[in-house]
């Protein structure tokens with residue numbers, strides 16, 4: 492846990508961290524999970540113990556708490572006043588889920604909007620953890636490959652969500668099955684499914700997963716999930732065709748059901764195609780004037796932009812030597828490396844000139860709600876997080892079709 496971020500934040504509010512508040516923040520993953528799930532059976536024994544130890548160790552004599560709280564609970568409550576999440580968790584949930592490779596919580600929003608309650612999250616990127624905490628009040632646990640992290644996962648949740656990273660992994664051996672997946676993040680997902688046996692799971696990855704290594708990688712994944720006793724469905728879905736979101740983003744969605752727990756699993760259907768009635772203009776803020784986004788006359792590529800960027804109804808993208816127009820008038824696939832060097836961020840024409848999309852607009856092209864917020868982190872990280880995420884309404888409609896059957 493990086494305290495610097497919170498220290499700066501509190502400092503800006505003329506507060507400092509005292510000893511107890513420091514302890515709380517150093518264990519924010521455990522503590523925030525504990526509080527988010529207080530009173531439910533979904534606090535794993537390991538979390539319960541860690542938090543109890545933490546609070547039992549509070550010593551009233553050693554309380555140089557500048558933020559005037561004299562025990563751990565008060566410290567957290569006081570802190571949470573300043574760190575109010577944007578999205579509260581669901582009161583009377585209709586299902587419970589865990590959020591693996593959680594990023595900034597695209598799956599979490601999709602499930603919460605369907606009445607689900609998150610009972611565990613894991614994400615190891617410190618900036619994504621901040622965005623997640625800022626919006627959901629829960630600080631994700633770190634590296635999911637570590638047994639330590641896996642031990643915090645509770646039992647008896649209904650749905651496992653994992654947008655596991657699209658690392659170009661090739662599964663050696665091709666004998667097919669669980670053992671062949673060792674050393675990949677998919678192996679960790681499969682292990683958790685095997686040990687916890689959720690009623691269902693939903694996994695997301697790049698479209699190319701299906702074709703990778705002549706289909707062998709996907710074959711091993713599919714066989715592994717089937718061997719675990721799950722009935723597996725998969726389909727490549729494009730956000731612009733299935734979610735009424737003007738982004739050309741094709742992703743494979745893999746859904747599985749434990750037939751013992753979900754009798755009518757054969758009734759599962761992926762969502763139907765829907766008309767694209769939203770346009771890029773619904774996602775762009777034409778009042779934006781932040782100069783750092785604009786390409787002005789003095790930019791070396793300005794003449795190229797002036798020549799190429801002519802249609803205000805579409806979005807453009809840098810290629811190595813030229814600028815490419817997106818023919819279908821939708822946003823090209825947002826990527827995780829958009830923020831790096833800045834040249835992969837899609838470009839638009841506005842009344843104020845040519846500019847890149849803002850990170851917030853990128854979130855709009857992923858269907859995030861208006862009130863989702865980035866905490867104060869670098870813009871390059873914000874672009875990365877938006878590009879890494881899922882299109883929320885797309886996942887939301889798949890989840891809706893899953894939970895109907897649970």
Ligand SMILES: C[S@@+](CC[C@H](N)C(=O)[O-])C[C@H]1O[C@@H](n2cnc3c(N)ncnc32)[C@H](O)[C@@H]1O
Pocket residue numbers: 592593594595596597598613614615616619633634635636653654655656657676876879880881
């Ligand atoms: C494709 S992104 C998923 C984004 C997410 N679905 C969302 O809505 O924002 C994959 C995420 O997995 C995280 N990750 C990669 N390896 C991890 C690990 N070993 N433990 C925990 N998180 C990991 C990355 O930091 C990244 O944010």
